[in-house]
Amino acid sequence: MAPSSVPAPFAEPLLPQLDPEFNQYYTEKHHKVRAYVRNFVETELLPNAQEWETKGEVPDYVRQKYCDAGFAIVHPVVDEEDAGGVTPIAGIPHNDWDVWCGVIVGDELNRMGWCGVSWGLNGGNGIGCPPISRFGTKEQRRRWLPKVARGELRFCLGITEPDGGSDVANLRTTAERRGDKYIVNGAKKWITNGIWADYCTTAVRTGGPSHGGISLLVIPLKAPGVTTRRMENQGVHASGSTYITFEDVEVPLDHLLGKENQGFPLIMSNFNPERLSLATAALRLSRVCVQDAYEYACDRETFGKKLIEHEAIRQKFATFGLLIEPAHAFLEQLCYIIEQSRVTGKEVNVGGMTALLKVMSTRCLEKVCREAQQIMGGAGYAKSGRGARIEQISRDPCCAARSS
Ligand SMILES: Cc1cc2nc3c(=O)[nH]c(=O)nc-3n(C[C@H](O)[C@H](O)[C@H](O)COP(=O)(O)OP(=O)(O)OC[C@H]3O[C@@H](n4cnc5c(N)ncnc54)[C@H](O)[C@@H]3O)c2cc1C
Structure with missing residues (x-):
């Protein structure tokens, strides 16, 4: 599927992200990370993502490219050698990598719409390795993490x-x-x-x-x-x-x-980052549904006019904004707090709020995806064609297994 061309309302965050005067969360470094990941997704993943999802496996040479591009480096990088000599994403030094960088990587990977593919590339490392970098001894980190970063171990x-x-x-x-x-x-x-x-x-x-x-x-x-x-x-x-x-x-x-x-607290330490990552995915996948449904609604005609010209359909798009944008603002606020905690070393209890964010975001996706499917009519139910991403998202875990 080609990258999306027509800008749809709410397919991108409505609050300004690029203007530092109004949004101090993002700096030049974050824009570099976003551009780097978007380029990788559009050139290396998106063109064949649907085929890999159908086959049930991403080819190993693609996974190797993904690792070579720095995506398998395990964060937090405690010391340089753990990254196995792999150049970091967008060349950002490890000690400059922050919570926002991780969220942006997740956001951009999910722009693909085929989350089985990003899970297939690094889903296991993404949750199986952080306990090693956080709690492993130096010897354990050296034994495993450089090889994970280079794609030699999974x-x-x-x-x-x-x-x-x-x-x-x-x-x-x-x-x-x-x-x-x-x-x-x-x-x-x-x-x-x-x-x-x-x-x-x-x-x-x-x-x-x-x-x-x-x-x-x-x-x-x-x-x-x-x-x-x-x-x-x-x-x-x-x-x-x-x-x-x-x-x-x-x-x-x-x-x-x-x-x-x-080991119990070590296991729990994974849960907040996982919740944040699921919330990020759910919100981006919601925007993917909006994008595909909007493009379709602008083309498809019923009863003598474009779908998008029917008031009932326009209202659905307004509701998408109502669901996605407040959840996105909440996500950014929580990221800010988590990042401040990381920088200052002061512990902050965000478990409950992160769990709420996850529920809010996955419920948002569930509703947006269902309504986007309605806008697409039969095309939203088909596994090929213009509704294929939405049909897939309706079956993927962020949407379908939202309580787990
Ligand atoms: C696609 C996918 C990938 C996964 N990947 C991994 C993985 O890599 N590693 C891994 O370890 N696990 C993985 N899981 C498992 C996932 O973490 C579990 O499915 C999840 O923790 C729920 O456990 P369960 O399925 O046993 O449900 P159960 O714990 O049996 O719960 C059943 C239902 O009851 C609800 N429930 C449970 N307790 C309560 C309560 N006290 N009050 C009200 N409701 C309650 C649950 O929310 C759920 O809806 C994956 C699951 C899926 C679907």
Whole structure:
């Protein structure tokens, strides 16, 4: 699909982003990051994204280009060597990389509209590696992160189990310490990128019940006793959703992240960035729906005039603005607070507000996508043609599994 040409109302943020007099969130560096990612998406990903989503896999040479372009560098970069010698995105030095840069990367990748493709490229690393950079020892960071940045190793994150996902404190996969190894038994479900990953950053029970008995262990997925099976889901086909079983899998002790039985806060540390990233994706995907529906409404004629000239259709577009723009302003306000906390080192409790933002943004997408599908008529229900992105978005997790 070609990049969009006709500017649609609310397809871009309404508040000024580029004028520093009115918006002090974004600086020159952020504009550079945005331009860099947009160019990569438009030239390397968008032209074939639909084909990869249908096939269920992004070709490895594309993933390698993506890594070479700096997208697999794990943030926060604690020291230069962890980035594996890969040039950072838009050449921004690691110590200048801030919360806004990460949000802009997510925003621009989702402009593609095919989120299975971006999940397929880096979904596992994106959630499986930050605990290593935040809580791993220097030796652990050096062992894994440079290779991840260069595209030589892939990770996934294993929290959810067949018997439960939301209730993380009650997970059942066990890791029993025997001599110089842990012996792992259990199963993990819906693990993004699991079929392609070399390692799974896994939540395991090493102690008693509840959250005080949980540890985070990096399990080699090529080890004897590990089996992986692809799962077929409603959407994000190219993300490689996987069911993993562990049967007496031997894991060296130095694969433990942080301290034994103190893994729960490490797991939770992932949740706020994940919520922010889902909210960013949901708002951009909402704008993609607006764009495609608007272009269609400007072309399609019914009862002697363009769809866009019918008042009922115009009202739908006004409602899109009402849903998207306030949520976007809330996202920017939260980013500002999170960035201030990062810069000053002062802790700030944004968990509840970030969860609200996620709910607000995914509900926004759910409504925008449904109404955009209505505007497209039958075309919004077809897997090819002008409504294909909207049809896909309606099945992808930001829209369809909004409570998870
Ligand atoms: C596409 C996709 C990719 C995923 N990738 C990963 C991954 O890479 N790694 C990973 O570990 N997991 C992954 N997951 C799993 C995801 O994190 C879980 O699905 C999620 O945490 C919910 O867990 P569950 O499905 O077991 O639902 P459950 O915990 O069984 O909950 C079922 C429903 O009840 C609701 N619910 C639960 N508790 C309450 C309550 N107290 N009050 C009211 N409602 C409640 C939930 O919101 C949900 O709607 C992925 C899931 C999907 C769909």
